[in-house]
Amino acid sequence: MNTQTITLAYFMDNFIEFIKRDSANGRPAQDTLNTYTSNIKQFFIWCYSISNQQPLSCTPEDIKEYRNYLWEKRQLRVSTVSLKLTAIRRFFEAALVRGLIQINPANDVYAGEDPMLNLQTTKYLNENKLQELINLIPKNGVTNLRSRAIIALMGLQGLRTVEIHRASIEDIDFNTGVMLVRGKKRDGRVYLRQDTVKLLITYLKVRGFAQRDDRGTPLFISMAYHNKGGRISRCGVRDIINKLFIQAGIKTVSNNHLSCHLLRHSCGTNLYMRTKDLRVVQEVLRHKKIDTTTKYAHIHDQMQKRYTEEINIDIL
Numbered sequence: 001m002n003t004q005t006i007t008l009a010y011f012m013d014n015f016i017e018f019i020k021r022d023s024a025n026g027r028p029a030q031d032t033l034n035t036y037t038s039n040i041k042q043f044f045i046w047c048y049s050i051s052n053q054q055p056l057s058c059t060p061e062d063i064k065e066y067r068n069y070l071w072e073k074r075q076l077r078v079s080t081v082s083l084k085l086t087a088i089r090r091f092f093e094a095a096l097v098r099g100l101i102q103i104n105p106a107n108d109v110y111a112g113e114d115p116m117l118n119l120q121t122t123k124y125l126n127e128n129k130l131q132e133l134i135n136l137i138p139k140n141g142v143t144n145l146r147s148r149a150i151i152a153l154m155g156l157q158g159l160r161t162v163e164i165h166r167a168s169i170e171d172i173d174f175n176t177g178v179m180l181v182r183g184k185k186r187d188g189r190v191y192l193r194q195d196t197v198k199l200l201i202t203y204l205k206v207r208g209f210a211q212r213d214d215r216g217t218p219l220f221i222s223m224a225y226h227n228k229g230g231r232i233s234r235c236g237v238r239d240i241i242n243k244l245f246i247q248a249g250i251k252t253v254s255n256n257h258l259s260c261h262l263l264r265h266s267c268g269t270n271l272y273m274r275t276k277d278l279r280v281v282q283e284v285l286r287h288k289k290i291d292t293t294t295k296y297a298h299i300h301d302q303m304q305k306r307y308t309e310e311i312n313i314d315i316l
Contacts, residue, residue: 004096008056015040018094031165031234036251039087055091056101061111063088079259082111123262124269125250130155133248145203146220147240154241154263158271158285161189161260165234168216170287174201181286182215188286268293 001245011018016037020028046066047055053062063085070081085106092104092298136153153159159167163181171180177192192200200219209229210221218231227233241260245251251258264285272281282293 006100008100011098011100011218012055014202015091018035018098020096022094024091025234029166031162035083036090038089039084040091043088043091055096058105060105060107060109063106067111078111085109085111091133123258123265125155125262127270128144129248129250129309130270133244133250136244136247140215142203142207143223145199145206146223147244149196149199149203150220150237150240151244152193152199153261154260155266156196157190158267160184160264161234161237164220164237165232169204169210169219170216172200172219175215183286186288189283190286203228265290 016033019036020026020033021299023032043066044055046069047053048057051058051062051065066082067086070076070084076084086090089104089106091163092101092106095101096104106247124133131254134148137148137151139148153167154161154166157179159181162184166182167179171182172178172192175198177194177197179190179192179201181188182197183191204219206219210217210232211229212246213231214219215231220232220237222232222236224229224236238260241263242251245258250262266287268281271284272278275281278290280292280294285293287293
């Protein structure tokens, strides 16, 4: 079916196929498509049941109203709202390209800055706190070993949530300890600690059946009934970390902005405090630019220096 003959009904039934053609040169990651599909369908539900209108008839004001709904009714974080708006923007872009609408109503509607973002970038778990977190997890049982291995890869090797999700057994050379990490924008290599390799081997010995997919044999599998033996999702990784953060007292009602990225941030900060070498941190975290890495030095330096102590005032 060519562009001229695409009907509204056909587009609505097959929107994800059109988004797939327009994203990442026609080869977007399946987990990205799954996220888009889920968020766009949630938007459809809002349109039909709350706003009482057809999605493609939405105006920029309607999109802003949906954003307010996500903030006020759903009470979602800014980063989550931003992800949902990105998916919706892709949906309207696909419709615009095919002549079904005249403008993209989501084009200039953004979530804005996260008010906790600056606070979050200064947070990290020092070695003692990271050790306390790991000590909470028993050393036996498949789910416990999975949790310990995920913490090790994120908190000691600096992997991201998406990289845990995409990790496959075939990506690891267990003899040399070299792991191919499949990132969001590019792949890289990490050199695993010997204890991390041993932990992964122990986990793999007890984990049971794993269902292969287009990425290979998943390193970490889901234990959920609906996906048992399949690749763990990004939400699954977040759930594991969030529960551990709450159990450890790291995440509470007052600081619920803390996310899985705290572990990667802890890896970078602790590594800099040990080595004082930004190039080492850049290599381990696989930053393309050294500017991205310099924040870890700033955090350490700011903690070491209390400039305001130079003001000679007695307050005690």
